[in-house]
Amino acid sequence: MRIFETRRSICILLCAIVDNMMSGILEKFQSPGKGNGVRALKDMSHGLTVMIAEPYVYTVCRIKTACDHCLHRKEKLLRCSQCKVARYCNSHCQRKAWQGHKRECKCLRSTLPNVPPNSVRLVGKIIFKMLQKPDTASEELYTISDLQSHIKEASEEVKDGLRHLATALQHYLKEEIQEISQLPPGFQVLEYFGKVSAKVTCNSFTISDGEMQDVGVGLYPSMSLLNHSCDPNCVIVFEGTCLLLRTVKEIPKGEELTISYIDVKMPTQGRRDQLQRQYCFLCDCQRCLLRDKDEDMLAGDAEASREVESSVSRLEELLSQNTAEEALNLCKTLMNRYYLPDKNIYQLKILDCAMDASIDLGLWEEALHFGLRTLEPYSLYYSNYHPVRAVQLMKVGKLQNYQGLFAEAMKTLKQAFDIMKVTHGRDHGQTQQLAELMNDCEANMRGM
C-alpha cells in the first residue's frame, strides 16, 4: 500500500480538494502567525453557506440515545445484534452503516462489556477506512497527513493521555491487527496511532444536532484550515453529519474567515487556557486582548461565584443520569443560597439546567420562568448571530406557545427566526421546524 508519498503531492491533493469545496469564493493562504488559513476572494454578506463538507469519518457520542448512522436522537433504537453497542433508527440506517461498521463491530464485540471512548472508536474508523479502500486510501490519508498534530508542543499531561489512548486503541483493534501489520516495514503502529490520535484530538469537530445538542464527533480535514477567533465571522452548523460553514458577519474581500473552536461563554482566562490545552496556541484576538465581557461573566460575589462554579459538574452529572428532580432541587438550593446576578455565567448555567430539568418533569411554568431569565444574558454573550441563541429563543417560544401565551410566543419565535435564517439558513431542517411552530402559533392566535 502506498502510504508514504512526497510532501508535494500531499499539498497538491489538499489544494485540489479545498479548491473544489470553495468554488472560487475562498482561497487558502498563510495567515500571519497562524499557519494555514482561509480568506475571502470577494465581499460576502452574512447568512451565506460558504463551505459544505461530509466527514471523512465520524462516530456517535450518545451511544444509547442516538443513531450510529444518521445521529438522530430517538427514544427507541434498534441494537446491532452482534456487538450490541451500535444502535440504529431502523433497518435502513443499519444497512447504510454496515460497510463502515463491519470491522469495528468485531472490535466492539471483543472488548465487551467495555465500550471504548469516542476518540478510540474514531481513530479505529480512520484506520479501517484506510485499509478498506487501498486505491483511494492513500489519497485520503494525505488530507489526514496534512493536519497539524501539535504533538511536539503538547504538555506532558496531553502526551500521557495520548499514550494511554494509543494503548487502548491497540487493545481495541487487536481483532483486526493482522492487516495493520501488513503496513510498510518500519511503520511504528503505536507511534502512528499516537500521531493520528493527536491529529484527531486537535482537528475533530463536535457534531451537534439542530437543537445544538452534541450527538457525534467527526473529522472534516478541509475545515481544519479555519483558524479560531473568540469573535468569529463564521459559524458551523450541521445538517445530519453534513457540515455547513456559514457567514454571520459581512466579510470584505481579503479578510480571513474564522470560527470559534470553543464555547465563547467563558471568561478570557478560561478560553485561553482551553485553547492552549486543546489546540496548543495562545489566542490574541481582540476580545482576549480587551478581556471583553469578563466583568459581566463573573458578576456578583466572587466567593459565591466560585461555589456555584464548583457545583456545575455535579449538576450536569445529575441531568445526564436522568435524575431531573434531584437536579432541579440542587439548582434551587444554589440559587437561594448564593444570589448571583443572572448574567454570571455559572448562575446562567444553573438557570439552563433548571429549565431543562423542569421540562423533563413537565413543569412548564417553571421551565418558562427559568428560560426567560436566560434570554438577556444570552443576547449579551451570544451577540450578533449565534445558533445557540436562536435555539434558546426557540425553546422559550415553544414553552410560551404551549402555555397559551401566543402573542409573546410569536415575538420570541420571530426573534429566533431572524437569527436562524442567518446561522442555519432558510432551508435547514431546524429553521423549517421553527417556521412550522410559527404557523402553529399564528393559527392559535386566530383561534383565540
Ligand SMILES: [Zn+2]
Ligand atoms: Zn438513523
Ligand SMILES: [Zn+2]
Ligand atoms: Zn455491531
Ligand SMILES: [Zn+2]
Ligand atoms: Zn480570543
